[in-house]
Amino acid sequence: MSDSGMAAANSPPSDQISVRGLTMAYGDFVVMRDINFDVSPGEVFVIMGGSGCGKSTLMRHLLGMIEPARGEIFYHGESFTKGDADVRDSYLRRFGVLFQGGALWSSMTLAENIALPLEEYTELPASDVRNVASLKLALVGLRGFEDYYPSEISGGMRKRAGLARAMALDPEILFVDEPSAGLDPISSHLLDELILELRESLGTTFVVVTHELASIFAIATKAIFLDTTTRTATALGHPAELRDHSKDPAVRAFLRRGEEENE
Amino acid sequence: MSAAPGHVTATAQDVAKVYLERDGRQLVVGLAGTWQISAHLPGTTAIEAALDGDPAPDGIRFDAAAIEGWDSSVLTFLMGVEDEAESRSIPVNREGLPDGVRRLVELARAVPERGTRSDDGKISPLPRLGRFGLKVYDGALDELRFLGEAAEAFGRFLRGKASYRRSDLRLLIQQAGADALGIASLVSLLFGLILAFVGAVQLQQFGAAIYVADLVGVGMVRDMAAFMTAIIVAGRSGAAYAAQIGTMKVTEEIDALRTTGISPMEFLVVPRIVALVVMMPLLTVYADLMGILGGYLVGTGLLDISPRAYYQQTVNAVNMTHFIPGVIKGTVYGLLVALAGCKQGMDAGSSASAVGDAATKAVVTGVVAIIVACGLAQVISYVFGI
Numbered sequence: 338m339s340d341s342g343m344a345a346a347n348s349p350p351s352d353q354i355s356v357r358g359l360t361m362a363y364g365d366f367v368v369m370r371d372i373n374f375d376v377s378p379g380e381v382f383v384i385m386g387g388s389g390c391g392k393s394t395l396m397r398h399l400l401g402m403i404e405p406a407r408g409e410i411f412y413h414g415e416s417f418t419k420g421d422a423d424v425r426d427s428y429l430r431r432f433g434v435l436f437q438g439g440a441l442w443s444s445m446t447l448a449e450n451i452a453l454p455l456e457e458y459t460e461l462p463a464s465d466v467r468n469v470a471s472l473k474l475a476l477v478g479l480r481g482f483e484d485y486y487p488s489e490i491s492g493g494m495r496k497r498a499g500l501a502r503a504m505a506l507d508p509e510i511l512f513v514d515e516p517s518a519g520l521d522p523i524s525s526h527l528l529d530e531l532i533l534e535l536r537e538s539l540g541t542t543f544v545v546v547t548h549e550l551a552s553i554f555a556i557a558t559k560a561i562f563l564d565t566t567t568r569t570a571t572a573l574g575h576p577a578e579l580r581d582h583s584k585d586p587a588v589r590a591f592l593r594r595g596e597e598e599n600e
Numbered sequence: 601m602s603a604a605p606g607h608v609t610a611t612a613q614d615v616a617k618v619y620l621e622r623d624g625r626q627l628v629v630g631l632a633g634t635w636q637i638s639a640h641l642p643g644t645t646a647i648e649a650a651l652d653g654d655p656a657p658d659g660i661r662f663d664a665a666a667i668e669g670w671d672s673s674v675l676t677f678l679m680g681v682e683d684e685a686e687s688r689s690i691p692v693n694r695e696g697l698p699d700g701v702r703r704l705v706e707l708a709r710a711v712p713e714r715g716t717r718s719d720d721g722k723i724s725p726l727p728r729l730g731r732f733g734l735k736v737y738d739g740a741l742d743e744l745r746f747l748g749e750a751a752e753a754f755g756r757f758l759r760g761k762a763s764y765r766r767s768d769l770r771l772l773i774q775q776a777g778a779d780a781l782g783i784a785s786l787v788s789l790l791f792g793l794i795l796a797f798v799g800a801v802q803l804q805q806f807g808a809a810i811y812v813a814d815l816v817g818v819g820m821v822r823d824m825a826a827f828m829t830a831i832i833v834a835g836r837s838g839a840a841y842a843a844q845i846g847t848m849k850v851t852e853e854i855d856a857l858r859t860t861g862i863s864p865m866e867f868l869v870v871p872r873i874v875a876l877v878v879m880m881p882l883l884t885v886y887a888d889l890m891g892i893l894g895g896y897l898v899g900t901g902l903l904d905i906s907p908r909a910y911y912q913q914t915v916n917a918v919n920m921t922h923f924i925p926g927v928i929k930g931t932v933y934g935l936l937v938a939l940a941g942c943k944q945g946m947d948a949g950s951s952a953s954a955v956g957d958a959a960t961k962a963v964v965t966g967v968v969a970i971i972v973a974c975g976l977a978q979v980i981s982y983v984f985g986i
Contacts, residue, residue, distance in 0.1 A: 400859055426861055434859045440852035444768065454860050457763055502856075 350411035353378045353542055354399070354510070359408035361394050367406070368394050372570045374561050378509075381536055381543040381556045383576070386563035387591070392546040395563065396512055399544060400434060401425050430458055433508035437515045439499030441487035447474060447498050448483035454505045473501040477531060493524035500531065510542045511535070517549040529555045550594060562588050616673065618642045619663075620650050627657035627690075629681065632666035635674040644680045651688055660685050662696035675704055682709070746943050753865035754873065762866040769871040776837045777879035781886065783832055788820070788887035791828050792894020795819050800903055809903045813913035816895025822922040823929070825887035826880075827974055830933030833876065833883070834966035838941035841872050842962035845945025846955040854946075864946070873938040880934025881927045888926065929977055933970050940966040 350357055352375040359372040368391040376382045384392045397403045399410060401417060410417045412428050420428075441450050451470040455461060461469065471483055477497040479490075487495055496516070503511055513532065517525035529552055535541050547553060553560060553576050560579065562572040564587055572579050572588040580592035616639060619630030627650055635641075651657060660681070667674075678701070685692050694702045723731075756762040799815040845868055848854050857864050892914060899905040905913075941962040948958040 402855065402858065429859060429861050432859065434856065436852040436856055438851055440856040442853050442856070443848070443851070445765075453765075453862070457860070457862060 348375070349414070350375075350409075351414040352376060353413060354382075354544070355411040355414070356399075357409050357411070359395075359398065359410065360406045361391055361398055361403070362406035367568060369563055370407075370569050372408070372561075372563075374570070374573055376542060376544065376559065378542055379536060379540050380558045381532065381545060383553050383557035383560040384544065384546045384563065385548055385553055385560050385576075385591070387548065387565050390563045390565040392548070392563060393514055396514060396544065396546050400432065400512060401429065430506065431509045433503030433506070433511045435496070435499045435503045435511065435513045435516070437518050438492070439487070439495035441495055441498055441502065443487050446484050446486055447479065447490075447501070450487070450498065451502045451505045454502070458506060469505070470501075473504055474498065476504070477501045478527075493520050493528075496520065496524075496528065497531070500528070504535070504541075507539065508541065510544060513543060513545045513547075515547055516545060517547060517552050522551075525549070525552065526555075532556055550592065553592075562591065564588075615639055616642055616677075617666075618646070618677075620646060621663075622657070623661075625655065625658045627651065627660045628663050629660060630663040630666065631670075631674065632668075634668045635670040635677075637671050637673040637676075639673070641673050641677055644677070644684055647681055648684050651684060651690060656688075657690060659691050659693060661693040664697050664701070667698065670698070670701060672704075674701060675708065678705055679708060742947075743943070746946070747939070749865050750869055750873065750939065750942075753863060753870045756866060757870045757874065762870055763862050764867050764871050769874060772871050772875035773879060775840070776833065776875045777882060780832060780836055780879075780883060783836070784829055784883055784887055785890050787828050787832055788825055788890040789894040791824060792816055792820060792891035792896075793898055794894075795824070795891070796895040796898035796903075800898065804903070809899075810905055810909060810913055812895060812899050812903060813905070813910050814917040816899075817892055817914040817918040818922055820891030820895070821888045821918050821926050823926065823974070823977075825891050826884045826926050826930035826933060827970065829880065829883045829887045829930060830937060830970045831967060833880065833934065834937045834940075834963055834970060837872075837876060838937040838962045838966040839959040841938065841941030842944040842948070842958040843955055845869075845942060846948030846958040849945070849948050850950055850952065850955060869942040869946070872942055873935060876934035876938040877931055880930045884927055884930030888923075925977070925981065929974070932973055936969040936973060937966045940969055 354374075354376040356372055356374050360370045361368040361372075372395070374382075384395055386392050394403065398405055405418055409419060415424065417425060417428055441447070442453070445453070448467060448470040451473050452466045455466045455469055459466075467483075471480070474480060474482055477500050479494060479498055479501065482490065482494070482498070487498070490498065500511075500513075503513075511532075516528050516532070520528065532543055532545070533556055536543060543556070545552075545556065557576050559574065560572075560576045561570050562579070562585075563569075564571040564585075566587070571585045572583050574583075576592060579588055581589075583589050583592075615633045616635040617630075617632040619628075619632065621628040621630060627647075629647065651660075662678075678697070682692050682705070694705060697705070753762060757764070795816045796812050799812045800809060803809050803811050803815070845854070845864075848868070854864050854868075857867055896907070896910055896914075899910045900907050944958040944962040944965065948954045
């Protein structure tokens with residue numbers, strides 16, 4: 338915990354997302370220990386690190402899908418991990434999640450996928466639900482695909498449709514798991530652009546799990562590096578800053594694809 | 601060079617050859633011929649013997665001047681030699697090896713061997729028994745938790761508060777019921793025929809062939825129709841439920857439901873339970889009729905019973921005390937099959953092979969549950985004289 342911003346451990350948890358002393362474990366096996374960070378509204382926060390270091394696990398903790406072994410997660414200063422079911426539900430309603438393969442419900446059309454959260458949590462009449470779904474699909478460049486099933490469209494389109502579903506309820510925080518996984522460079526770039534556009538226009542906060550360097554440098558305003566060998570977060574800050582000035586050689590190496598520093 | 605006369609220790613179709621020589625206290629391993637992975641490789645037993653010899657060598661070096669060609673087979677052999685030397689703390693000098701071979705060996709040796717995974721086979725019986733006990737206990741708790749959650753979700757369904765899609769439920773009902781009619785007809789008709797034949801052989805000896813109608817009627821209506829239908833449904837719907845839900849788990853669709861705040865229990869499990877609990881009694885009644893039709897075909901076609909007599913005999917034999925327990929059993933079997941299928945699906949791992957495993961387990965646990973329930977039902981009806 339040497340880099341700038343690591344003072345988070347002692348500051349009061351009042352930001353949009355605050356994580357304090359989080360230890361993640363599966364049974365006796367500790368994945369990561371003592372993680373601290375804050376995310377402010379409108380940031381694109383990237384969780385980075387080598388394969389299998391626990392990036393996705395951290396995201397699952399943030400979503401309450403796994404209980405932390407130790408430590409706490411706060412949203413707007415309110416404890417999420419110690420909150421009761423109602424508190425958690427009320428926060429989950431304000432989140433959107435884009436899973437790796439899109440995770441669209443395969444028995445429903447794209448429009449129905451987006452409509453489901455709307456039907457669940459709004460009083461909108463059916464015709465309006467349909468219109469909102471069409472709008473969200475149009476925003477991700479899938480106009481006219483309302484009545485397609487997930488199996489009928491390409492992987493990149495599925496991912497964008499997944500983003501449209503994640504945006505259904507205009508979430509204040511959007512979680513994105515490996516946006517570039519399985520996408521060609523152009524689709525991956527388009528998805529990055531889309532993330533930046535949504536952040537710009539809607540002020541959505543993003544939490545993105547990725548190890549794709551091009552993506553990290555393109556979108557991140559703040560990044561945390563999870564180190565497999567020390568099993569803790571070794572850097573927190575803007576990725577370009579970390580690449581050039583991090584005190585940890587592992588962080589600098591990661592952000593340079595392991596290539597030598599030519600100074 | 602005061603080397604002892606070299607001798608051939610291993611030959612493989614006279615291609616890859618290994619010579620062992622002593623040079624003072626050094627062991628010289630000579631490599632010759634063409635080393636090919638497709639051919640038989642020389643073993644390391646002769647080298648092990650030389651390493652254990654007296655006086656023990658204080659180093660190994662290689663002489664590869666006579667080597668004509670090599671691929672990874674030579675590396676495999678050298679790794680074996682080095683492992684043997686390492687276990688005896690004898691230093692290995694790689695200078696005599698061809699450049700490419702040396703670099704590859706260095707590459708393979710660059711990362712130290714990681715601790716191998718712990719092996720359950722080495723644990724003594726008592727801790728293993730303990731682990732087994734804990735596993736059974738956890739499994740039972742897990743089962744109870746699933747039942748509890750399912751019951752809670754079902755309660756919400758009955759109060760009209762569960763979130764599910766009516767179109768999903770309609771489709772599930774159609775798949776579980778109407779789509780199963782073909783196979784249910786075939787199996788229960790044949791089962792009725794079989795029952796009639798088995799009964800006829802015995803009953804004809806007493807000139808009581810007419811009682812075939814009683815046997816088939818009561819047998820089908822009371823037990824066999826529900827039982828056979830349940831087995832069919834376990835193979836069709838139970839396996840399908842496990843595969844559907846298991847696939848949704850692999851593709852993170854279940855996680856997507858949870859993070860949307862929708863309970864997978866209400867959205868996926870309850871509609872499937874409802875579909876089978878609604879359709880199983882109907883399928884059972886249908887199978888009753890098809891089974892009786894099977895018996896009728898044998899009775900009138902082969903046993904010379906008049907259609908009217910067979911019909912009359914059946915109507916007299918079968919009454920509500922047979923019919924209602926049969927339908928209730930069918931409903932219970934349907935519930936068990938749906939629970940087993942959904943449970944296995946929800947428990948599926950997150951790999952592609954896990955879906956197949958889940959489907960298999962769903963059928964096995966479903967069938968076992970049906971048979972156990974059937975046995976219990978017999979005991980209960982015997983004790984209470986129903």
